[in-house]
Amino acid sequence: EMESKVSEGGLNVTLTIRLLMHGKEVGSIIGKKGETVKKMREESGARINISEGNCPERIVTITGPTDAIFKAFAMIAYKFEEDITNSMSNSTATSKPPVTLRLVVPASQCGSLIGKGGSKIKEIRESTGAQVQVAGDMLPNSTERAVTISGTPDAIIQCVKQICVVMLESPPKGATIPYRPKPASTPVIFAGGQAYTIQGQYAIPHPDQLTKLHQLAMQQTPFTPLGQTTPAFPVLTVAGKQQSSIVLPLQAIITMSPCMCPGLDASPPASTHELTIPNDLIGCIIGRQGTKINEIRQMSGAQIKIANATEGSSERQITITGTPANISLAQYLINARLTSEVTGMGAL
Numbered sequence: 001e002m003e004s005k006v007s008e009g010g011l012n013v014t015l016t017i018r019l020l021m022h023g024k025e026v027g028s029i030i031g032k033k034g035e036t037v038k039k040m041r042e043e044s045g046a047r048i049n050i051s052e053g054n055c056p057e058r059i060v061t062i063t064g065p066t067d068a069i070f071k072a073f074a075m076i077a078y079k080f081e082e083d084i085t086n087s088m089s090n091s092t093a094t095s096k097p098p099v100t101l102r103l104v105v106p107a108s109q110c111g112s113l114i115g116k117g118g119s120k121i122k123e124i125r126e127s128t129g130a131q132v133q134v135a136g137d138m139l140p141n142s143t144e145r146a147v148t149i150s151g152t153p154d155a156i157i158q159c160v161k162q163i164c165v166v167m168l169e170s171p172p173k174g175a176t177i178p179y180r181p182k183p184a185s186t187p188v189i190f191a192g193g194q195a196y197t198i199q200g201q202y203a204i205p206h207p208d209q210l211t212k213l214h215q216l217a218m219q220q221t222p223f224t225p226l227g228q229t230t231p232a233f234p235v236l237t238v239a240g241k242q243q244s245s246i247v248l249p250l251q252a253i254i255t256m257s258p259c260m261c262p263g264l265d266a267s268p269p270a271s272t273h274e275l276t277i278p279n280d281l282i283g284c285i286i287g288r289q290g291t292k293i294n295e296i297r298q299m300s301g302a303q304i305k306i307a308n309a310t311e312g313s314s315e316r317q318i319t320i321t322g323t324p325a326n327i328s329l330a331q332y333l334i335n336a337r338l339t340s341e342v343t344g345m346g347a348l
Contacts, residue, residue, distance in 0.1 A: 013065065013066055013168060014063070014064065014065055015063070015064075015065075015066055015069055015164060015167070015168065016061060016062070016063045017061075017062045017063075017069055017073075017103060017160070017164070018059055018060070018061050018062075018103065018104040018105075018144075018178070019059070019060040019061075019062065019076075019101060019102060019103060019104065020057055020058075020059060020060075020102040020103075020104050020139075020146060020179070020181075021057065021058055021059075021060055021102070022056065022057060022058075023055075023056060023057075023058065025080070026050060026058045026060065028079060028080070028083050029048075029050070029060065029076060029079065030050065036079065037050070039075075040072055040075045040076070041072075043071065043075065044064070044068050044069075044071035044072035044075060045064060045065070045068040045071065046062050046063060046064035046065075046068035046069050046071065046072040047061075047062070047063040047064055048060065048061070048062055048072060049061045049063075051180075051181065055181040055182060055183050056181070057181040058181060059104065059178075059179070059180070059181065066161075066164060069160075069164070070157060070160065070161060070164075073101075073156070073157055073160045074153065074157050076101070077099050077101065077153035077156045077157060078153050080099045080100075080101070080153075081099050081152075081153050084096060084097055084099065098131070098150040098151050098152065099150065099151065099152065099153055099156055100148060100149070100150040101148075101149050101150075101156060101160075102146050102147070102148050102149075103146070103147040103148075103149065103160075103163065104139065104144045104145075104146060104147075104178075104179055105134075105144060105145055105146075105147050105163075105167070106143060106144055106145075106172040106176040107138050107143050107144060107145050108143070108172045108173040108174060108176070109166070109167055109170055109171075109172050110134050110145050110147070112166050112167075112169070112170035113134060113147065113163065113166050113167075114134055120166065121134065124159060124162045124163070127158070127162070128151070128155050128158040128159040128162065129151055129152070129155040129158075130149050130150065130151035130152075130155035130156055130158070130159035131148075131149070131150045131151055132147065132148070132149050132159060132163075133147070133148045134146075134147050135147070135148070139179035140179070140182070141177070141179070141180070142176075142177045142178055142179035142180070143175075143176050143177045144176065144177070144178060144179045147163070149163075270321055270322055270323060271321070271322075271323070271324065271327065272319060272320065272321045273319075273320045273321075273327045273331070274317060274318065274319050274320075275317070275318040275320070275331070275334070276315045276316070276317055276318070277315065277316050277318055277334075277338075278314060278315055278316075279309060279313075279314050279315060279316055281338055282306065282316050284337050284338065284340075285306075285318075285334055285337050285338070286306065292337060293306070295333075296330055296333045296334060296337075297330075299329065299333060300322070300326050300327075300329040300330035300333055301322060301323075301326040301329070302320050302321060302322035302326035302327055302329070302330040303320070303321040303322060304318060304319070304320050304321075304330060305318070305319045305321075306318050307319070318334070
């Protein structure tokens with residue numbers, strides 16, 4: 001809802017502009033301990049909100065009187081230019097790439113922005129010197145389109161001013177379904193009969209159907225046979241919404257201590273499983289200074305012991321101890337390392 005306020009020296013209304021940014025750009029805007037965004041909020045007088053989530057894309061919402069919005073935009077554009085300059089000091093490129101910002105605009109306003117036969121967008125390009133492109137398709141699950149602006153910071157600021165004028169003159173028609181970036185597909189781990197998706201340092205309980213699926217898999221195939229490239233179910237990649245509000249630190253899931261997992265059954269009793277691995281492949285499982293084996297231990301929650309090489313033997317014994325789920329996951333991760341080594345896929 002726009003509250004019209006006429007201030008001295010022309011129109012000054014409250015407006016909301018949404019920007020679509022990649023994680024790296026968001027990091028640049030937030031700054032160390034949030035100092036950059038705090039400074040931008042204070043100096044521009046605009047409200048700057050950044051959408052939550054561990055998504056490849058985030059939405060940055062800027063709200064305030066138009067003059068505050070332009071100040072915030074100027075600060076963002078100059079920050080991005082500074083980032084480009086810094087990145088170029090290490091590169092051999094001679095031409096400086098332009099600053100690029102992506103606005104998210106209701107599709108019902110894009111027609112006014114383009115104008116009859118593209119007349120309006122052409123006028124904006126010519127008068128500001130910025131490149132402006134309106135995406136042909138709407139963003140997934142929304143009625144919004146991306147409008148990409150690139151050029152020098154000054155050209156971008158002039159361009160945003162003109163876009164704001166168009167948006168004020170032609171308010172959106174009908175309801176707008178805002179674009180919400182989707183989280184990146186995250187691996188799923190199973191522990192204590194429960195499925196979890198990993199988001200950053202946290203493990204979030206996953207929908208029931210996956211847990212049931214895993215329990216069925218566990219009853220039928222307690223372990224993934226070595227050399228089988230498709231795992232039973234220890235790890236799945238699932239793109240989907242977070243379904244539960246319980247969030248547990250990843251470490252708690254890895255160690256799966258029952259007291260840290262409210263409402264979950266205690267872990268099944270520990271068991272032991274043994275594998276033999278050819279000597280010439282043991283290195284890819286151990287990794288440089290033990291990095292890979294430690295990673296497998298941490299991800300699976302299983303204890304993994306590799307026996308010392310015995311004289312005259314071409315194989316090494318690996319002993320895995322933990323719950324069936326821990327063992328199954330450890331085996332899958334070991335298989336994945338072996339498969340990548342054998343097929344030459346490189347490090348997983």
